[in-house]
Amino acid sequence: MAAMHQEESFWLDATLDKREYGDLCAALELRARSGRPMPGFQLKGAELNGVNLVNHGGHHGYILHQADLYRANLQNAHLFALDLRGSSLMKADLRHANLHCADLRDCNLLGVRLDGARLDNVIWDRQLLQERKGRELAQRGNPAAALQYFQEAEETYRNLRLHLERAGLFEQAGLFFHREMVVRRLQLPRYSAQRLLSWLVDLFSGYGEKPLNVVLFSLGLIGLCGLLYFLVGVEQGGQRLGLDLGQGLLANLMDLLDCLYFSVVTFTTLGYGDISPHGLARPLAAFEAFVGSFTMALFVVVFVKKMTR
Structure with missing residues (x-):
């Protein structure tokens, strides 16, 4: 003993x-x-x-x-x-x-x-030790100490990512790249344009690591714009398509489906011309077409990045 x-x-x-x-x-x-x-x-x-x-x-x-x-x-x-x-x-x-x-x-x-x-x-941890400690310190109102931990976390994520890429483990390397970019964002001033832009890139594409985010955003925007077209109205052959309380439920449902179809056509910039916007629907259609063209280009970039690793 x-x-x-x-x-x-x-x-x-x-x-x-x-x-x-x-x-x-x-x-x-x-x-x-x-x-x-x-x-x-x-x-x-x-x-x-x-x-x-x-x-x-x-x-x-x-x-x-x-x-x-x-x-x-x-x-x-x-x-x-x-x-x-x-x-x-x-x-x-x-x-x-x-x-x-x-x-x-x-x-x-x-x-x-x-x-x-x-x-x-x-x-591996989903979040490394340094990132968790940094977040805890930031929540307690100690940004200076949190910044040091975030810097250490970024260095560690980068080191692990590089080694995993050399080992051919690209899926895990991609996850660490995403965390590396997140902690880099956390080092930026809290209310800055740079941090907001970085957050938006993360939200829409996971810094290029999450193609599904791009798809979900696209579907969400198409659905939202289709609903707005239904509320403000669009035209087909001189007739208004949109919400009409004087019509029955089935007629309104068919108009809603037509508005969703118009939203898909606008988002993808196909522009068949069978349905056209008027009034408030015009700036909305212009906005959706601009965002749609950008989003489709983003999806191609993200998808190619994932597939060519």
Whole structure:
């Protein structure tokens, strides 16, 4: 019992320089194979080149929560399915390491080196630690401290995106590019034209990563303009199409469908001419045609970007 307590103290003591320990890799592997969780292990700057922390034959990987791996050398390490939640991997060297299926949620990944690392099916946070902290500080009214975290988050997202692109994992790289642009927006003055424009680009296209947003916006605008045409009225063959309380429900419904058809034709700038706007419908049609031509061009750009990765 005393030996076990002494061993535990060794791993949890942040004052000990683990680099001076003889065969740290073998000791850590032996500790992992004991099956006991390894929370809070202090491995700052540890030399763990080629360490094997794979739980062979187990249904789950070993648990290494809240570990301090700041500047640790983990080159060529075998970390398949390792649960590293809450750990600090800040500036850790994970070049050519196997991180397949590893859990990196709540980890500090600022400055981590991942050249040649295997990153398939890694479990990432939707929002990295720095972004969450920055948002919390911004909500508490501390923009200066929040700005620092947002800058760190942008740097981390960019670093991860680049490594994922090199590894051919473009879907995940696209998600990190989106988060990178979001935290860049959060660094802009709160009530500025730049921030508003950036938000609109995110809303309409997810910074080029969400073609579905463009489609949904298009359908929404077509539906809204069709309803407005129905309220203000358009003309077909000299007859008015639009809301008429003197008509029955079926007649109004048919006019509404005609107005939606006119909205589609206007949005796509086809302009068949069978239905024409008049009065207030004219500026509305001009606005819809302008936005429609821009939106279709945007969709082509976003779609091509996604398909050519």
